[in-house]
Amino acid sequence: MRNLKRVLLALLVLLVVSAVLAFVLENQQQVSLLFLGWAGPKLPVSVIAVAALLVGMLMGPLLGWLLRLVKRPSRRRLA
Template identity: 45%
Template sequence: MLGLKRVLFLLFMLMIAVFVILFVLGNQQMVSLMIFGWSAPAVPLAIPMIFSLLLGLAIGPVLGVYIVIRAKRRVSADA
């Protein structure tokens, strides 16, 4: 059973890697971002999009943990 899980995990990771490679190859047009007056150098469109995805994937769980901790404090304060 452990071997099957490893194989499925490796296939899933391979599919994600192929998707990322195809996404990067499909988004090669250059873009320059302007944020708060600061102009970033021109980079392929895939780079800021992947960075935004990773940033969202990092911020989401942090906010979720914060909300759970705050809810637990409210419950313990009411008890």
């Protein structure tokens, strides 16, 4: 059973890696983003999409952590 789980995990990782590789190879068109008057450098579409994904993956847990800090009741001792 343990070997089956390892094989399935390896296949899943291989599938994800191959999908990302196919996405990167198929999206090599150079684009420049314009945001609030600032024009970014020309980069492949895949680089911009992967960067946006990584920023989103970092922002979600960070915002969740900050919300937990704000909602946590203070534990002051009343003396």
